[in-house]
Amino acid sequence: MRAAVLTRPASDLWRRPETLLVMLGLLLVASFVMSLSIGAMAIGPVDILLSLFGLTSDHTVASVVMELRLPRALMAVVTGAALGVSGAALQGLFRNPLADPGLIGVSSGAALGAVCAIVLGATLTLWLPLFGSRFLVPVFAFAGALAACLATQMLARRHGSTALLLLGGIAINALAGAMTGFFVYASNDNQLRDFTFWSMGSLAAAGWQGLYIAVPMTLPALYLIWTSARSLDAMLLGEREARHLGVDVVWLKRRIFICSALAVGISVALCGVIAFVGVVVPHLVRLVAGPAHRLVLPGSAMLGGALLLLADSLARVSVAPAELPVGLVTAALGSPFFIWLLMRQRSFS
Amino acid sequence: MRCSLFALLGLLLSTLPLHAAEPLRIVSLGGAVTETVHAVGAGDALVGIDSTSLYPADDRNLPDVGYVRQLAAEGILSLRPTLILAGPEAGPPATLDQLKISGVPMMVLPSGYDLSSVTQRIRLIGQATGHAAAGEKLAADVDREMQIVQEKIATLTTKPRVLFLLQAGRGAPMVSGGGTALDAMIRLAGGINAVQGFQGYKPLTPEALAGLEPDYILVTTDTSEALGGKASLAEMPGIKLMSAARDGRIIEMDALLLSGFGPRLPEATRLLAAALHPDAAVTW
Numbered sequence: 001m002r003a004a005v006l007t008r009p010a011s012d013l014w015r016r017p018e019t020l021l022v023m024l025g026l027l028l029v030a031s032f033v034m035s036l037s038i039g040a041m042a043i044g045p046v047d048i049l050l051s052l053f054g055l056t057s058d059h060t061v062a063s064v065v066m067e068l069r070l071p072r073a074l075m076a077v078v079t080g081a082a083l084g085v086s087g088a089a090l091q092g093l094f095r096n097p098l099a100d101p102g103l104i105g106v107s108s109g110a111a112l113g114a115v116c117a118i119v120l121g122a123t124l125t126l127w128l129p130l131f132g133s134r135f136l137v138p139v140f141a142f143a144g145a146l147a148a149c150l151a152t153q154m155l156a157r158r159h160g161s162t163a164l165l166l167l168g169g170i171a172i173n174a175l176a177g178a179m180t181g182f183f184v185y186a187s188n189d190n191q192l193r194d195f196t197f198w199s200m201g202s203l204a205a206a207g208w209q210g211l212y213i214a215v216p217m218t219l220p221a222l223y224l225i226w227t228s229a230r231s232l233d234a235m236l237l238g239e240r241e242a243r244h245l246g247v248d249v250v251w252l253k254r255r256i257f258i259c260s261a262l263a264v265g266i267s268v269a270l271c272g273v274i275a276f277v278g279v280v281v282p283h284l285v286r287l288v289a290g291p292a293h294r295l296v297l298p299g300s301a302m303l304g305g306a307l308l309l310l311a312d313s314l315a316r317v318s319v320a321p322a323e324l325p326v327g328l329v330t331a332a333l334g335s336p337f338f339i340w341l342l343m344r345q346r347s348f349s
Numbered sequence: 350m351r352c353s354l355f356a357l358l359g360l361l362l363s364t365l366p367l368h369a370a371e372p373l374r375i376v377s378l379g380g381a382v383t384e385t386v387h388a389v390g391a392g393d394a395l396v397g398i399d400s401t402s403l404y405p406a407d408d409r410n411l412p413d414v415g416y417v418r419q420l421a422a423e424g425i426l427s428l429r430p431t432l433i434l435a436g437p438e439a440g441p442p443a444t445l446d447q448l449k450i451s452g453v454p455m456m457v458l459p460s461g462y463d464l465s466s467v468t469q470r471i472r473l474i475g476q477a478t479g480h481a482a483a484g485e486k487l488a489a490d491v492d493r494e495m496q497i498v499q500e501k502i503a504t505l506t507t508k509p510r511v512l513f514l515l516q517a518g519r520g521a522p523m524v525s526g527g528g529t530a531l532d533a534m535i536r537l538a539g540g541i542n543a544v545q546g547f548q549g550y551k552p553l554t555p556e557a558l559a560g561l562e563p564d565y566i567l568v569t570t571d572t573s574e575a576l577g578g579k580a581s582l583a584e585m586p587g588i589k590l591m592s593a594a595r596d597g598r599i600i601e602m603d604a605l606l607l608s609g610f611g612p613r614l615p616e617a618t619r620l621l622a623a624a625l626h627p628d629a630a631v632t633w
Binding site (some may be wrong): 042059063067069152186190203320 | 421448451515551552
């Protein structure tokens with residue numbers, strides 16, 4: 001199976017790696033423009049441009065474009081890139097095509113934090129009046145994500161083996177899942193609904209405030225992952241081989257692990273669990289670009305962003321004036337597409 | 350910077366006389382709020398509702414902006430409201446923040462499961478929709494009807510113990526403890542909540558349920574239908590052991606009527622009181 005995924009397609013001009021990156025960049029820009037242009041409210045292209053430059057007199061249109069659509073589209077790009085790049089890096093690190101950010105405990109830890117904040121919300125705001133109630137869920141989700149990742153890392157540190165990291169992740173996921181179950185069990189009807197919606201992911205709450213937190217935390221983390229591209233390539237040969245090639249494997253693992261945990265942790269905290277992007281985007285990029293991380297990492301960033309923009313646009317317009325959770329859309333649309341690609345790939349090889 | 354510009358812009362706009370002359374376009378978020386908007390005579394100005402606005406039923410033709418606890422800002426703004434009325438349950442907070450930034454006048458109504466909160470909400474909605482007099486009158490009517498119902502209830506000699514089941518399908522059924530809308534409703538109708546000692550809704554084991562021995566079991570029509578009717582409900586573990594279930598002392602009521610705490614509060618109280626005191630010599 002890995003051979004099929006890593007096989008590089010015929011080197012036809014349109015499939016050359018550099019061309020691919022340019023095309024993914026164009027796709028990202030096009031998706032961004034589309035995401036700004038469509039929504040529940042019908043706003044013409046001229047009005048959108050005017051709003052972007054602060055020239056419109058219609059206050060509602062201006063605030064829809066500047067306070068809802070623009071920060072939301074930017075958040076989709078940041079989140080999609082974080083999920084795509086972390087997924088690609090972890091798949092490389094574990095040399096396992098099924099790895100995704102959830103594997104190291106981020107999502108289940110964040111879910112535990114979120115359900116804790118939702119169910120105990122009223123009590124917690126009494127104790128921690130510093131956080132307004134609206135920051136409670138993101139703060140707790142982020143803390144939960146980091147705590148779960150740290151626990152996974154500590155389990156694996158003794159021997160430093162990748163297999164142990166994987167098993168540690170599974171154990172921590174199970175533990176966090178069980179504790180989440182307790183909170184779900186103790187929750188009332190409304191809290192249960194709040195948590196269910198949270199776990200389906202949504203960009204609806206994205207605003208400038210969220211971006212001011214997400215961007216400075218995510219971009220450096222993604223950059224650090226990107227600078228590890230060569231070491232990740234070496235890891236594909238095997239851990240021992242990578243060590244012989246001069247890669248500090250322990251340091252690489254720690255670095256990828258921490259950066260992914262940060263990038264995905266902040267995205268889960270702000271947007272909830274968004275399925276599919278982290279697993280599938282790196283695969284799609286690899287199907288076309290081959291296994292070199294120099295291409296896979298930036299490719300996954302752009303495709304992840306573009307995909308999340310498209311999915312979110314669909315989530316916003318399909319049942320307008322209401323909207324769907326974006327995690328539902330990514331899962332419902334992405335999975336069949338991925339199945340189709342895999343079947344097509346097999347007939348090629 | 351951008352925010353302050355918008356604030357300035359909003360301030361300028363709000364001072365324009367033209368702004369006030371626009372016809373009112375209301376988006377109502379919350380079942381009881383929508384009921385009240387109709388009851389004060391502003392129903393024609395509604396341009397959007399949420400998915401819990403189930404009464405009056407003909408409103409279902411209006412655009413539905415989704416579940417009241419999971420609202421999205423752009424969908425609401427796309428209806429071009431000039432007034433957003435949000436019930437206490439409306440959320441999430443991030444969406445309410447986004448709506449505030451948009452500059453569309455918004456009123457978030459205070460919560461409270463008692464008569465004075467109900468009449469206060471009615472007055473506020475009346476004032477906000479420009480039907481202040483109708484709001485005053487409706488609030489006074491609700492107040493008076495409620496006094497009449499309460500006087501009748503005061504003459505009753507029995508205080509039946511009532512168990513409210515929120516959901517009884519999967520796992521242990523949820524019952525309503527203190528601080529809930531249902532706890533307040535049961536008290537208003539001259540009953541006693543059979544569940545004492547904790548706040549909010551909690552699942553109870555069948556054994557604990559059986560030990561409660563309520564005089565009546567109260568369910569919403571939705572719960573009852575989901576279970577396949579009163580007969581199936583009476584067969585459930587724990588509930589089966591109660592004499593109330595054996596003797597068919599199960600009361601079904603519409604969820605919004607029962608827990609809405611809107612203008613139909615007197616009607617809900619009267620219906621529930623009548624069901625709880627079938628032998629009382631009172632003409633309801």
